[in-house]
Amino acid sequence: MDDQHLDGNGIAGLLGEIAGADPTTVLRTCPSCRDRRPLGEHRAYRSAGVVLRCPNCADVALVVGMHDTRLVVEWHGVYDMGRSIAS
Amino acid sequence: MARAAVLGRLRRLPWRLATVRDIVAETPRARTIVLDVDGWTRHRAGQHVDVRLTAEDGYQAQRSYSIASAPEAGVPEITVERIDDGEVSPYLVDDLRPGDAFEVRGPIGGHFTWSADEGGPLLLIAGGSGLVPLMSMLRHRAARGAAVQVHVLASARSAGELLYSDELAVLGPREGLRVARTYTREGPPGWTGWSRRIDAEMIADVTPGAGARAFVCGPTSFVERANDLLVAGGHDPREIRSERFGPTGG
Numbered sequence: 345m346d347d348q349h350l351d352g353n354g355i356a357g358l359l360g361e362i363a364g365a366d367p368t369t370v371l372r373t374c375p376s377c378r379d380r381r382p383l384g385e386h387r388a389y390r391s392a393g394v395v396l397r398c399p400n401c402a403d404v405a406l407v408v409g410m411h412d413t414r415l416v417v418e419w420h421g422v423y424d425m426g427r428s429i430a431s
Numbered sequence: 432m433a434r435a436a437v438l439g440r441l442r443r444l445p446w447r448l449a450t451v452r453d454i455v456a457e458t459p460r461a462r463t464i465v466l467d468v469d470g471w472t473r474h475r476a477g478q479h480v481d482v483r484l485t486a487e488d489g490y491q492a493q494r495s496y497s498i499a500s501a502p503e504a505g506v507p508e509i510t511v512e513r514i515d516d517g518e519v520s521p522y523l524v525d526d527l528r529p530g531d532a533f534e535v536r537g538p539i540g541g542h543f544t545w546s547a548d549e550g551g552p553l554l555l556i557a558g559g560s561g562l563v564p565l566m567s568m569l570r571h572r573a574a575r576g577a578a579v580q581v582h583v584l585a586s587a588r589s590a591g592e593l594l595y596s597d598e599l600a601v602l603g604p605r606e607g608l609r610v611a612r613t614y615t616r617e618g619p620p621g622w623t624g625w626s627r628r629i630d631a632e633m634i635a636d637v638t639p640g641a642g643a644r645a646f647v648c649g650p651t652s653f654v655e656r657a658n659d660l661l662v663a664g665g666h667d668p669r670e671i672r673s674e675r676f677g678p679t680g681g
Contacts, residue, residue, distance in 0.1 A: 350675040
């Protein structure tokens, strides 16, 4: 995994595999502080997987675990994907 | 039709074969790699690609690199700076030759992007190789002949380490464009400009007026400092977009 980028932009390729669309412009509302910010501005921390944190209060936004070839994702908050399903 | 459109939009980004067309030395530690990519779709200024190298034994290493070229160039160029104890960048900077191939995925990212159609004014703040995606924006502005007001603050350790130095001096349109530099270790001979880390005075000096959108790219500590200075200087946090690189890695 890449350890150069340390925000949501740098793991956009990985998040794109999960969300199937550009994730950096997705607006997340944090359940802790109610701040509403694009995922691209969230902080990314890497170890075995990736933890994305709110840029305002540092609460956990997203945890991505990689288990062999499986991706396991835990989401916290409300994610506004900015588009409709079928239009 | 609607279903097909949705499936098309949700398709994963595939890994594609990239062949090195050309290599351009930028500084003693950095060079630009011009790529031909099968099925490349036009990027937007500010986006990046994921690069994946595979060793003969199957071991893979993956990194993200910002695209330096304008969308109008048609092909992606990445500028890579060697990190001496890095795993990938020494190979890309020292060993890679034209005709070599590796895999790329992209273009990626829609947050840290700008199009001339969005207008300005813009404030671009770069620390070290954080200049790469901002250069794509400047080249895009030039390719479009857009007289959007853009002010640049580029921080580099020395004049010899400032990327694209010659091109920055001749980029057009000159109207509305200002490039300010600061050298944190040493300036060129006779330099009387800034020779220190970015600070509030510099931010105030380069800000192109109220309502500017700021793009900040560099090492994490640089980006945090720039963002704090911008907010303290009255910039709307919602108009600041940032992209961070780790202090090491590569």
